[in-house]
Amino acid sequence: MVIRATLAMSGVLLAGCSHNNQPANIIRIGSASPLSGPQAHLGQDNANGAQLAVDDINAAGGIILAGKTYRLQLLAEDDQADPKIATTVAQQFADDDVAGVIGHLNSGASIPAARVYDDAGIPQISPSSTAIAYTHLGFKTAWRVMTNDSQQGSALAQYATRNLHAKRIAVVDDRTAYGQGLADEFARAATTNGAQIVDREYTTDHATDFLSILTSIKASAPDVVFFGGMDPQAGPLARQMRQLGLNAQLLGGDGVQTDQFIKLAGQAADGTIASNPGLPLDQMPGGARFKREFTTRFGPIQNYAPYAYDAVYVMANAMQRAQSADPAKYLPMLASTHYQGVTGNISFDRHGDLAQGTVTLYKVINTHWQPLTTLTNTAAH
Numbered sequence: 001m002v003i004r005a006t007l008a009m010s011g012v013l014l015a016g017c018s019h020n021n022q023p024a025n026i027i028r029i030g031s032a033s034p035l036s037g038p039q040a041h042l043g044q045d046n047a048n049g050a051q052l053a054v055d056d057i058n059a060a061g062g063i064i065l066a067g068k069t070y071r072l073q074l075l076a077e078d079d080q081a082d083p084k085i086a087t088t089v090a091q092q093f094a095d096d097d098v099a100g101v102i103g104h105l106n107s108g109a110s111i112p113a114a115r116v117y118d119d120a121g122i123p124q125i126s127p128s129s130t131a132i133a134y135t136h137l138g139f140k141t142a143w144r145v146m147t148n149d150s151q152q153g154s155a156l157a158q159y160a161t162r163n164l165h166a167k168r169i170a171v172v173d174d175r176t177a178y179g180q181g182l183a184d185e186f187a188r189a190a191t192t193n194g195a196q197i198v199d200r201e202y203t204t205d206h207a208t209d210f211l212s213i214l215t216s217i218k219a220s221a222p223d224v225v226f227f228g229g230m231d232p233q234a235g236p237l238a239r240q241m242r243q244l245g246l247n248a249q250l251l252g253g254d255g256v257q258t259d260q261f262i263k264l265a266g267q268a269a270d271g272t273i274a275s276n277p278g279l280p281l282d283q284m285p286g287g288a289r290f291k292r293e294f295t296t297r298f299g300p301i302q303n304y305a306p307y308a309y310d311a312v313y314v315m316a317n318a319m320q321r322a323q324s325a326d327p328a329k330y331l332p333m334l335a336s337t338h339y340q341g342v343t344g345n346i347s348f349d350r351h352g353d354l355a356q357g358t359v360t361l362y363k364v365i366n367t368h369w370q371p372l373t374t375l376t377n378t379a380a381h
Contacts, residue, residue: 027063027070027325029054029315030093031308032086032103032113035078038232041260041302043105046127047076048298049305050102053312056293063316065323072316079104081205083112090116098122099325102311105304107131107177114142123331125315127307130254130277131181135352141327143334145311145346146304147277147357149178152253153185155359155375156275160186160224161193163373164249164273170199170222172213172237174229179205182253183228190226198222205229210237211244218246230255235264242268249273257362257369258303269364273372278343278358280371281306286342310341 031050033043054072057063062071075098079086086109093101094116100123104110110129117124118139126134126144130152135142160166169190173183187197198220201213214237217225225241225248227234234256241250250272257274265272281287281301290306298305315330317339322330339346347355358376362369 025068025070026073027319028073028075028096028098029312030089030096030098030101030103031074031076032079032089032093032101032109033076033105034081034109035076037080039081039105039230042128042230042258042304043078043081045302045305046103046105046308047074048294049127049308050074050312051076052294052297052305053309053316057312057316063319063325065319065325070325072312079106079109079113081106081109083108086110086113087116089113093117094120094122099319099327100125100315102127102308102315104129107134107181110134110142111137111177114139117141121327121331123315123318123327123334125311125334127311128254128304129178131177132185133177133181141331143314143348143352145307145314145341145343145354147359148353149182149185149253151357152275152277152359153182154189155361156186156226156251156253157189157193157195158375159273159275159361159373160190160226160249160251161195164224164251166190166195166223166249168198168220168222169195169224169226170201170217170220170248171197171226172201172203172210172217172228174203174205174207174233176205176229178255179228179230181228183226186226186228186253203229203233205233207233208236210240214240214244214246217248218244222248224249224251227252227256231258231261231264234261235269238265238268238272254303259300259369260302262364262367262369269367272364273361274369275359275361276303278307278360279374280360280362283374284343285340290342306342310339310343310346313341314339314346 033046077089090113107129173179252274262269318333360374
């Protein structure tokens with residue numbers, strides 16, 4: 001895996017060496033995710049999942065196109081979960097003439113980058129961006145192998161109202177494309193299911209002090225507090241809820257359902273309920289093998305690595321069916337994808353979303369995430 005750093009202060013990509021003079025038997029694909037900063041544990045997980053797929057494809061003989069054998073090479077870039085840096089990374093990939101991109105991790109990065117990829121005609125398959133807007137901007141190059149926010153928000157709202165019998169719900173989001181998008185979908189579905197949104201608060205994806213908004217929320221006496229955002233904020237938020245004596249059920253999405261959340265929240269993590277698109281790893285069709293291979297090489301799986309792995313194989317499968325790594329030739333093949341991956345059967349609807357989305361809800365019990373239930377529905381948009 002070739003990793004190139006991104007200059008944090010200016011958002012200018014460090015030049016490094018050029019990749020435009022690669023041997024003719026190499027197909028370069030990009031991987032974009034935060035490799036530094038508070039979400040680096042998730043971003044590196046994506047990059048590692050993609051790298052494992054590249055290595056497995058190469059070890060199996062590479063890709064044979066028109067009678068010639070090609071090997072994949074992964075270029076991993078650090079977008080720092082920053083929309084501006086993400087567009088710089090996307091332009092660098094376009095300048096490097098990569099055949100496709102696996103990423104970005106965050107919806108807030110994928111959405112602005114998607115325009116760059118579309119202008120360049122480069123297929124982009126995200127393993128983890130869930131915001132509805134990402135695939136609904138009209139760009140033919142944008143795809144994802146993960147359930148979207150409509151599916152996930154609906155599943156969370158259904159569980160909150162039917163299983164937790166929540167009537168009064170407070171909603172907090174971090175104002176990112178992911179956090180706000182998931183919170184909006186959850187609030188809409190919860191209201192449809194008969195709950196009342198008694199407070200709506202906002203923070204940022206850099207905040208660590210939530211005492212002011214939690215004091216306001218406590219006054220509204222909610223049954224459930226829903227947080228739309230990632231684990232660097234969810235952990236402190238859970239601790240401060242406990243500190244204030246706010247005993248409402250904490251509920252969140254896949255940005256919360258991580259081991260890092262448990263580390264950050266400490267004892268306050270116990271009882272938290274969060275969702276994650278897809279099946280639990282041990283129930284995925286290729287989960288056992290993937291876990292064995294990934295953990296032996298990279299250590300514990302954070303969250304999205306299996307989806308990054310599948311995204312590479314979906315891209316390679318489209319190239320194989322097109323008998324070309326030329327984006328203009330294999331891009332149309334993505335629409336007819338029917339691929340049995342580690343995470344399950346992958347096919348797409350007209351927007352580039354999964355044709356069928358599965359969501360699993362988990363609860364922290366004795367400092368470990370334990371699966372509660374799995375819900376399956378078709379794409380809502």
